[in-house]
Amino acid sequence: MSALAESGEAGGRGRGGLQISYAAIKRSTLWLLTASSGFALIEPSPYEFVFLITLFVFALTGIRFSQKLLPLALLLLLYNLGGVFSLLPWMDEAPSVRFTAVSVYLMLTAIFFAAIMADDPLGRLDTLRKGYLFSAWCAGFAGLLGYFDIAGLGSVLALYGRASGTFKDPNVLGPFLVLPIVYTLHAVLTGRIGLIKGFLLMSVPLLALFLSFSRGAWANLVAATMMMTALAFLTSPSSTQRTRIVFLTLVSLVLVIVAMLIALSFENIRSVFEIRASLDQDYDQGVTGRFGNQLRSIPLLLDLPNGFGPLRFRWYFPEDPHNVYINAFASYGWLGGVSFLALMAATCLAGWRVALRRSPWQGHAIVLWSVLFVTILQGLQIDTDHWRHFYPMLGLVWGLAVLSPATPPRGD
Numbered sequence: 475m476s477a478l479a480e481s482g483e484a485g486g487r488g489r490g491g492l493q494i495s496y497a498a499i500k501r502s503t504l505w506l507l508t509a510s511s512g513f514a515l516i517e518p519s520p521y522e523f524v525f526l527i528t529l530f531v532f533a534l535t536g537i538r539f540s541q542k543l544l545p546l547a548l549l550l551l552l553y554n555l556g557g558v559f560s561l562l563p564w565m566d567e568a569p570s571v572r573f574t575a576v577s578v579y580l581m582l583t584a585i586f587f588a589a590i591m592a593d594d595p596l597g598r599l600d601t602l603r604k605g606y607l608f609s610a611w612c613a614g615f616a617g618l619l620g621y622f623d624i625a626g627l628g629s630v631l632a633l634y635g636r637a638s639g640t641f642k643d644p645n646v647l648g649p650f651l652v653l654p655i656v657y658t659l660h661a662v663l664t665g666r667i668g669l670i671k672g673f674l675l676m677s678v679p680l681l682a683l684f685l686s687f688s689r690g691a692w693a694n695l696v697a698a699t700m701m702m703t704a705l706a707f708l709t710s711p712s713s714t715q716r717t718r719i720v721f722l723t724l725v726s727l728v729l730v731i732v733a734m735l736i737a738l739s740f741e742n743i744r745s746v747f748e749i750r751a752s753l754d755q756d757y758d759q760g761v762t763g764r765f766g767n768q769l770r771s772i773p774l775l776l777d778l779p780n781g782f783g784p785l786r787f788r789w790y791f792p793e794d795p796h797n798v799y800i801n802a803f804a805s806y807g808w809l810g811g812v813s814f815l816a817l818m819a820a821t822c823l824a825g826w827r828v829a830l831r832r833s834p835w836q837g838h839a840i841v842l843w844s845v846l847f848v849t850i851l852q853g854l855q856i857d858t859d860h861w862r863h864f865y866p867m868l869g870l871v872w873g874l875a876v877l878s879p880a881t882p883p884r885g886d
Contacts, residue, residue: 603838
């Protein structure tokens, strides 16, 4: 910890009697970081620039890295080293170089989010949650503008009749909105906010997620909500709160069903929903379909220690793998693939442990782990390795897992 940070723990007095709180500065940059995370129409996105600013602020005012986070850092490093080795024959291909560079950058964000939990975890988690909710509202509202083609924005904020908002792909917008929705629902179930306020806070993100018509996002939300509710019930400290959770879960379910029935009463929404809700999609079928390509790639990858190379799966098959685990071997080679599998296995151990352990931050851990665990499973049917929102969840779960609940970390 730097001397500058130590002098600012309780706030330093500057010239003219100005009170400076380094804790407030840090929290402000964290809020801005998650608040900017939903704007991904341009590359590099604002999130990239804000992350560099946030990293600079924390480096200047002090950041601690626990040795208990070394397994996370080592597995991420090995994963990306595999990507670098896989890239070497294709250094003249700009997309492959850019893909590998983004992977390294995302690794740094995960380690950063894990490290910042060493100090003031509750304050920082609440700040991150508020910033994420703001970003979800912006992205969701943009998605609604695009879907309903308000002011002619459908060509920019929608894709193939589906809300994409401030993302390029509806299949990324939808999963991005899951975490703030589950966070808000958890606050309702545990009595931290009322039912009406909770549904108002969830309204825009929830409607935008539905209108993204992303089957993965729908499944992610349902599964994460069920897991969060079960964990909240099992870890509830009293029978009164367990009764409240059951009652509000039933009420919430009824309200969601009513809202869906109203939405599906519109022909244009119902027609797209019927197509997207079908499990029998043309591009999934046959030997050359999504799952057929995945199966055909496995024997090839077993013979290639460096994989196909970053972004080169599509050179062998008609499209990307749509499976993050196969892509780990295809784009990062054997070293990256094995490291990624080990990372996900270790994360599962850490995630279940922190979610079930009594601590001041258990509520945050339950929400984060519910969404992250389902996203890990979702990787079997979509490439999640470059989802920016995946890495903060990964880092935060690890950061909370290594904290000792018996001796809460001091605040800034």
